[in-house]
Amino acid sequence: xxxxxxxxxxxxxxxxxxxxxxxxxxxxxxxxxxxxxxxxxxxxxxxxxxxxxxxxxxxxxxxxxxxxxxxxxxxxxxxxxxxxxxxxxxxxxxxxxxxxxxxxxxxxxxx
Amino acid sequence: xxxxxxxxxxxxxxxxxxxxxxxxxxxxxxxxxxxxxxxxxxxxxxxxxxxxxxxxxxxxxxxxxxxxxxxxxxxxxxxxxxxxxxxxxxxxxxxxxxxxxxxxxxxxxxxxxx
Numbered sequence: 001x002x003x004x005x006x007x008x009x010x011x012x013x014x015x016x017x018x019x020x021x022x023x024x025x026x027x028x029x030x031x032x033x034x035x036x037x038x039x040x041x042x043x044x045x046x047x048x049x050x051x052x053x054x055x056x057x058x059x060x061x062x063x064x065x066x067x068x069x070x071x072x073x074x075x076x077x078x079x080x081x082x083x084x085x086x087x088x089x090x091x092x093x094x095x096x097x098x099x100x101x102x103x104x105x106x107x108x109x110x111x
Numbered sequence: 112x113x114x115x116x117x118x119x120x121x122x123x124x125x126x127x128x129x130x131x132x133x134x135x136x137x138x139x140x141x142x143x144x145x146x147x148x149x150x151x152x153x154x155x156x157x158x159x160x161x162x163x164x165x166x167x168x169x170x171x172x173x174x175x176x177x178x179x180x181x182x183x184x185x186x187x188x189x190x191x192x193x194x195x196x197x198x199x200x201x202x203x204x205x206x207x208x209x210x211x212x213x214x215x216x217x218x219x220x221x222x223x224x225x
Contacts, residue, residue: 033213042219097206099144100156
């Protein structure tokens with residue numbers, strides 16, 4: 001099946017820093033989503049981005065489907081950005097509606 | 112438009128009991144997905160249902176687990192005779208259509224087996 005790899009696995013930054021999280025996938029996809037799981041365990045939809053670039057406040061994401069990767073940018077980090085960031089893809093195989101998740105990037109923002 | 116609702120948010124069961132987890136999809140969504148997150152792990156797909164049909168249950172354990180999405184009412188994930196290894200967060204998601212559409216996730220049910 002499709003493989004989803006996220007890097008780095010852990011990232012520790014000071015408040016105000018910028019960061020780039022990467023998601024590589026091994027095959028074509030119909031869907032790609034980024035999520036933030038906060039320290040209370042809630043899973044928050046950040047972006048639905050099977051291709052192209054989107055921005056939402058301090059966060060933006062770019063997916064280059066032909067090269068099988070996606071990037072999540074966080075600018076001017078705040079302590080509330082801490083948590084685990086997951087990338088998830090829906091394989092391009094017909095009938096495979098399930099999302100396959102990467103192992104996540106654990107982001108810690110220190111004050 | 113209310114989001115995906117899950118209840119209960121926290122559930123404690125003793126070994127051998129049954130656990131029932133409920134999921135109400137977003138209004139207008141007829142496609143429901145269940146995912147499980149074991150401690151310190153990522154999320155894994157369990158089952159995909161449409162109204163009254165199980166479409167893909169390739170991620171469901173073969174025994175003790177079942178899911179349904181009746182014509183009326185929420186989707187139910189049932190775990191019979193729970194064991195400690197079933198302790199996890201169970202997330203439900205819904206989408207308006209299958210295949211390439213965004214999945215919207217609920218807040219999850221955290222199951223603890225004592």
